[in-house]
Amino acid sequence: MIAVILAVAAGLVAANMLGVAAAEAPTTTPVRTVSVQGVATVPLAQGADVAVATAAYRQGMAAAIADGKVKAEYLAGKVEATLGSAQSVVEDGGSIGCTRKEESPELESRYAEYEGEQPDFGYGTSTAPRVEAAAPRVASGARPPKKAKKKKRPTARKSSAVTCTLSTQVSLIYALV
Numbered sequence: 625m626i627a628v629i630l631a632v633a634a635g636l637v638a639a640n641m642l643g644v645a646a647a648e649a650p651t652t653t654p655v656r657t658v659s660v661q662g663v664a665t666v667p668l669a670q671g672a673d674v675a676v677a678t679a680a681y682r683q684g685m686a687a688a689i690a691d692g693k694v695k696a697e698y699l700a701g702k703v704e705a706t707l708g709s710a711q712s713v714v715e716d717g718g719s720i721g722c723t724r725k726e727e728s729p730e731l732e733s734r735y736a737e738y739e740g741e742q743p744d745f746g747y748g749t750s751t752a753p754r755v756e757a758a759a760p761r762v763a764s765g766a767r768p769p770k771k772a773k774k775k776k777r778p779t780a781r782k783s784s785a786v787t788c789t790l791s792t793q794v795s796l797i798y799a800l801v
Contacts, residue, residue, distance in 0.1 A: 672740035681743035684792035708799030716793035724788025
């Protein structure tokens with residue numbers, strides 16, 4: 625019985641020492657962060673090729689990062705902290721939208737189709753170039769078929785301008801100091 629009491633007492637002393645050591649160990653406070661969404665739009669020609677669309681997308685991402693940083697600095701100032709380094713940057717993709725601005729004041733702007741190539745928005749869009757159909761082969765000695773003449777029709781509609789914009793988004797997490 626005495627042996628059991630001594631064993632329990634020794635166990636309590638050891639547990640107490642471990643508890644004191646754990647309490648004296650340096651503690652780490654979690655890093656405070658701020659998360660923001662940066663957004664930007666840049667102009668894009670309606671029939672842009674892949675290189676031009678990709679350059680516009682990268683310009684948009686850079687502008688979206690700058691937008692996110694400004695938002696993070698504002699929020700950090702509101703909680704009396706300063707902005708530290710970026711902890712995380714996530715590409716959130718983008719989109720292209722076009723509108724047709726009618727010259728007649730009574731007509732409103734309308735949606736127009738984007739006719740160019742798509743940049744890699746970061747979520748599996750294809751950037752493969754368009755392939756035109758090959759001309760039909762003509763047997764040697766045979767005359768190629770005549771092309772039908774297009775009839776010119778007068779246009780009653782007034783001309784309109786198409787404006788396209790590429791929108792981008794990035795998610796950012798900054799440390800607060």
